[in-house]
Amino acid sequence: MIYWNSLADFLAMGKHGLYVWGSFIVMAALMILEPILLARSRKSLIARLKRQYRAEKLDNHHPPREDNP
Amino acid sequence: MSDRLFNWYRFASPQAFYPLAGRMIPWFWALAALFGIAGLYVGFLVAPTDAQQGEGYRIIFLHVPASWMSMFIYLVMAFWAGLGLAFNFRLSGMMAQALAPTGAMFAFLSLWTGALWGKPMWGTWWVWDARLTSELILLFLYVGFIALQSAIDDPRRADKAGAILALVGVVNIPIIYFSVKWWNTLHQGSSVNLAKSSMATVMLWGMLLCALACWMYSIAVALMRVRRIMLEREKDTLWVREELAREAS
Numbered sequence: 001m002i003y004w005n006s007l008a009d010f011l012a013m014g015k016h017g018l019y020v021w022g023s024f025i026v027m028a029a030l031m032i033l034e035p036i037l038l039a040r041s042r043k044s045l046i047a048r049l050k051r052q053y054r055a056e057k058l059d060n061h062h063p064p065r066e067d068n069p
Numbered sequence: 070m071s072d073r074l075f076n077w078y079r080f081a082s083p084q085a086f087y088p089l090a091g092r093m094i095p096w097f098w099a100l101a102a103l104f105g106i107a108g109l110y111v112g113f114l115v116a117p118t119d120a121q122q123g124e125g126y127r128i129i130f131l132h133v134p135a136s137w138m139s140m141f142i143y144l145v146m147a148f149w150a151g152l153g154l155a156f157n158f159r160l161s162g163m164m165a166q167a168l169a170p171t172g173a174m175f176a177f178l179s180l181w182t183g184a185l186w187g188k189p190m191w192g193t194w195w196v197w198d199a200r201l202t203s204e205l206i207l208l209f210l211y212v213g214f215i216a217l218q219s220a221i222d223d224p225r226r227a228d229k230a231g232a233i234l235a236l237v238g239v240v241n242i243p244i245i246y247f248s249v250k251w252w253n254t255l256h257q258g259s260s261v262n263l264a265k266s267s268m269a270t271v272m273l274w275g276m277l278l279c280a281l282a283c284w285m286y287s288i289a290v291a292l293m294r295v296r297r298i299m300l301e302r303e304k305d306t307l308w309v310r311e312e313l314a315r316e317a318s
Contacts, residue, residue: 002114014118016125019189023128023182027135030174031286038293045297049304049313 081160083299084308090292097289101282108278116271128186129260129272134280136179138287139207140242142172146214147239150232162228163302165235166218167295171287173211179204191255199248200256203241210238224302 004010013020112130119126146168153161183201184194195201214231221227244251249258260268268276303309 003117004114010114013127014124016123016127016189019125019185020127023131023185026181027131027178030178034171034174034290035293038290038297042293042297042300045300046313046316049300049309052304053310053313 081158083159083163083303084306086160087296087299087308087312090296094289094292094296097285097292101285101289103282104278104285105282108275108280108282111271111278112275116275117269119272122190125186125189128182130275130279132179132182132186133260133276134283135175135182136204137280138283139172139176139179139204140245141284142168142175142287143207143210143235143242144239146172147235150228150235153228154232154236162224162232163295163298164291165228165231167291167298168287169211169215169218170294171290173208173215175283175287176204176208176211180208187255196255198254198256199252200245200254203245203248206241207238207245210234210241214238 011017011021108130113127116127118124146165149161149164149168152158153165180201183204187196188194214234217234218227218231221230248254249256300309300313
């Protein structure tokens with residue numbers, strides 16, 4: 001079923017290893033990096049909002065908007 | 070108003086969409102992983118070599134899905150932007166904003182994998198021909214959309230300006246798609262269309278599975294990003310406060 005005879009053949013990709021793996025690695029890296037960065041920015045946003053809400057509770061000058069559509 | 074219509078409108082509000090999106094994200098990740106593993110298995114391990122291009126042709130399993138997604142995400146982004154312009158739904162602008170970075174990433178990946186495919190097959194990383202140039206313009210349209218939106222502080226105005234840019238840019242999509250027919254380009258014609266495919270079945274399956282993986286990935290990432298945008302834009306509303314109070318972490 002598997003086309004390759006050896007791991008070395010697979011890695012060499014004929015003479016095109018540089019091009020095939022250069023494509024694969026960059027695409028895989030970006031598609032792994034994007035969700036990680038998103039998850040991190042979500043965490044920091046939530047932390048920032050929670051700090052903001054606590055600060056507002058303390059001085060109570062900015063009550064939450066109630067006219068939520 | 071019928072119940073069905075009512076439900077449809079209900080999920081058009083960020084408040085209702087936020088938890089729904091949160092529940093859908095893990096499923097789309099699971100599907101993306103499943104299709105991705107299957108597609109890479111078929112494309113990189115099972116599919117035989119190509120008679121003309123040797124092993125270098127395997128870039129097709131990355132290049133074609135990335136290129137398809139870069140064009141498709143643009144259409145979806147422009148659709149949401151247009152919807153927002155016409156009906157002023159709050160969700161529309163957020164969806165358009167959430168899709169743009171992922172679309173830009175796929176446009177970049179299309180150019181990157183294309184360059185790495187062009188070098189061994191055509192002997193050059195880049196030519197200024199119709200297909201390659203119009204895809205580069207697509208990347209610039211995404212970058213322009215992101216830059217324009219982030220330059221305007223008021224989100225509603227940013228959405229409107231972005232929407233006009235996105236809608237005008239739609240003209241580029243058929244130009245990319247048909248460029249290989251309309252002009253003489255170095256780029257090969259499409260291997261797949263609705264009527265027939267010039268590819269071997271195994272190769273076609275590998276490509277379709279990889280494309281499905283990219284599709285599921287895009288939905289998962291866009292939902293993640295739209296949830297972040299919702300929190301940011303609606304941070305002064307009661308529902309965001311309640312939502313964050315509920316999420317213990």
